[in-house]
Every structure is written in structure tokens, then in C-alpha cells.
Amino acid sequence: MDVLAYLAERAALVDRFLEAALPPAGEAPADLHAAMRHLVFPGGKRLRPAFALAACEAVGSPPGRALAMAAAVELVHVYSLVHDDLPCMDDDDLRRGRPTVHVAFGEAVAVLAGDALQAQAFAVLARDGAEVTADARLAALAELAAAAGSRALVGGQAEDLAFAGGALELAQIERIHERKTAALFAAACAGGARVGGAGADDVARLRRFGIAVGLAFQAADDVLDAEKDEACSLVRALGVEGTRARAAERLAQGLRELEGFGERAEPLRDLARFAVAREH
């Protein structure tokens, strides 16, 4: 499979859905709505949404059924970036070569845009018209809400900030990575499986797959960012080669969870390999 072509095709679907899910940039309050779109478009690789769609496919349902879940995961991811960039957090002026939301629109609007993007994630999922039972949709929504909460995404960011000065041990670093990065990958996979109608066993496997691949993704990220020497980087604890090996181990661990899924999980496997092998 040509993963880049596959990702581009899936990203186009997700972009179209997101375009319709967000109020137009000109709608009042115009600065808020423009700020909400600022980091959503143009997007990145839409990797997390692709995992949601592929997980739905892996459990035997049409991937389009997970489009709202995919978009909701992306909205949570983007809102978290908007808030992480704030002056009181990581204080970043640039992201993907463009001014961050608070630089472009001011701090208050950036806080509010992040808040509204999070609300919109749940709105999109609650109102979705696709052929998904209400029970499955609620279960997917619960996956996302848990991944976005203080025991996952937000808790990981809080721990990352709190530890920013000190030296971290391997277990602490991976705990932060699991919360800050892997939980949302896991929600994408488990949520995609939920709306795809999967049973509890398959959902649990795909959640573990998502955690392992999310950790592998973050390890690969740490290798790419090795020269930044961040406190919460595996490279500090394991070195570049050790971190590369850790990424490969986590990838293998994730792929083992998919052993019973057969041919239709092949896109999901390819995405996992790509998440580790990518060069940016």
C-alpha cells in the first residue's frame, strides 16, 4: 500500500467533514470562528483520524461510518495544540511554519477557540447522522471524553509542565507519553471500532494497539526532535539508538494485538508502520 496516497485520500474525506462541521470564518464572532479554523486548516497529516477510519474498517465496517469519530478526535487534538502553545504553557509562536493562534488572534481568543473546538468535537459526535447505533456512538463518545480528560490528555500536559525542569526517569517519561499522546491514538482506534460495531474484545485489542502505536509514534517523534533536548524525551533516558529500538518494540507490541484481524486490518498495520518510520 502507498501510505502517503492512502493518507492523502483519507485526509480529504476528513477535511470535507471538518469544513462542514465548523462555522464559517465570517460568522460572528468572526475572530473566534477564524481562530477556530486557523490550526484546523490547512491540517497536518490527519494521522489520528486515519487510525479511526482504519480501525472501523478493521472490524468489518465501512470506514466512512467512523468519519464523525475521526473528525472529533482531530478537533480534540487541535484544541489541545492551541492551548499547549499559549504563553502560560509552552509559549510557542510558530506551529507548522505559521503563527500560533494566540499570536494571530490574541490570548483570550486562543483560549476561547480551544474551548469551542473541544465542545465542537462532542457536538459532531453526538449529532452524527451516519448508520451507527446510539449505544455505539455513546461508547465512542465516552472513549473520547476519557482520552481528553485529566487522567489522559490534560493530565499528561500538566505532568509535562510540572516536570519541565527536572530529570525524568524512563517510566515517568513513558507515563506522560501514554497520557499526552497515546491515549488519543487509543481513543481513535477504540472509538473507530465502537462505531464500527465491534464487540468488547476487539475494542480492548484496538485500544491496546492504539496505546502501543501512540507510544511508538512519540518515541519516533523524540528521535526526530533529538537535538531539542526536551525534559520529557525518551532520548534523554535511552539515547537516540535506544529510543529507535523502543519505537520498534512498541510497534511490534501493537501489531501483535492485530494478529487475529486478518486482511482487512492491513491499512491499520500500514498506518502503524508509517507512524514510526515517518521522517517528519
Next chain:
Amino acid sequence: MDVLAYLAERAALVDRFLEAALPPAGEAPADLHAAMRHLVFPGGKRLRPAFALAACEAVGSPPGRALAMAAAVELVHVYSLVHDDLPCMDDDDLRRGRPTVHVAFGEAVAVLAGDALQAQAFAVLARDGAEVTADARLAALAELAAAAGSRALVGGQAEDLAFAGGALELAQIERIHERKTAALFAAACAGGARVGGAGADDVARLRRFGIAVGLAFQAADDVLDAEKDEACSLVRALGVEGTRARAAERLAQGLRELEGFGERAEPLRDLARFAVAREH
């Protein structure tokens, strides 16, 4: 009915639910979890939750069925206060006589605590075990997500901040009040009705009731805060007596929506009257 006793009894139910719904203050990351609880406990009057419970009762269901909806509305309300108090927004140091969250825990933790409270609102509602159909719960969740979004709560705060310098016309002020305050009252009422199993007509009536009573509540608030001379106060446009009259009109408009509901909507009517007559 003794409204204060009724409110105290309902607040105790909501508090118990919220206590169980939030991670313990000592759980890591401890500052984040303590910050999440800082403005939740001790709470205010829990007026919005009481509306959700009474709306459920008004459509013929036990009020306890709306407990998760009630708690979720309160979590959204509290998160919005935490973010509104931030230095980049209203920059308030005190709320209800105590230090605001960013004063007590720092700005980064305050942003994150608000973010996590919002996620928790949706988690609570998605995972609720009460006897509510999945369809009804999803519909209630959609009400809350819409009320929390850029076309309601967050949009109202953005407009409030944007206009903070200028002179506002009556229609602009009420538009902001509708978004920033009334939408959440409406979601409490419509969501309470949804989980209570109400049909579309009753839900629509209770939503309109919530908008009218939310506007009446805000008008009463503006009278109580008249000496603050805020840009977005009805007192600027109508004077104190005019604003009092406006509150009474909105209350009457709200009560008209309940005309067909009979005896079991009596607590809801009493709450609406209290929301306008309260002295703090």
C-alpha cells in the same frame, strides 16, 4: 414551596454526584485535580442543575434520572468561570470570596483544569448508568455541546470581550446574554426534558422557557451588579427600573411556555421566580 430548602436538597444530590464524578484531589497530577475541584466545591446555589432536575420532573420522570445531565451542566458552567477569570480574559482574583483558580494554582493549571472539567462534563453524561435510553442521552449531550460551543457560551464570552470597550445597544446586550447565560439554562431544561423522555414539542417549549428564564436571570444579575457599570449590562441601556421590568417580562414569557405542563412543573416555575427575585 420553600425554594431555598428545595434548592439545598437538590444541591446535596448534585454535590454527591459531582464528588464521585471528579478524581480525588490527591490523585496525580495532584495540582490539576485539586484545581478542578477548587471552584466546584464548595459550590454556589447549583441553580442550573436544579433546573435540569425540575425539567425532568416537569415531563413526568423522576428528577434523579437527570442527575448526570444536571452535573454535566454544572461542570460546563464552572469550567467557563475558571477560564473567564483568567488574566487574559476578565482577570479576576476573587470569586465567591476565594482566590480564583489561576491565583491559587497558576495560569497553566487553570487553563488545564477548565479543559478537563469540560471533558469531564461529557464523560459523565456519556457514561451515565441511569435508566435513560441511549438516544435520549445522546440528544441531551447534543444540547449541552451546542450550548457550550462557539454559537452559544464561548461565542457570548468572545463578543462580551470584544465589545468590552464600546457602548452597546439593547439588542446586542441581549444577544450576548442569550449566548453567554441563557443558552446553558436552556440546555439544562431541554436536556433534563430529553433524559426524562419528553417529545420534541415539550423539549422545544422547555428550551424556550430556559432561554427566557436565563435572560430574566441575567437581567436580575445586572440589577444586583448595577453599581459595577459593566459594558454588557442591561442597566446601561434600560436603567435599573427598566431592567427590573425586563426581568419580569422575560419571566412571564418563560412561564407562558409552561402553561400546558400542570402541577408537576410547579418546582420549575418556582425556580424561575426565584432566579429573578433572588437577592444575591
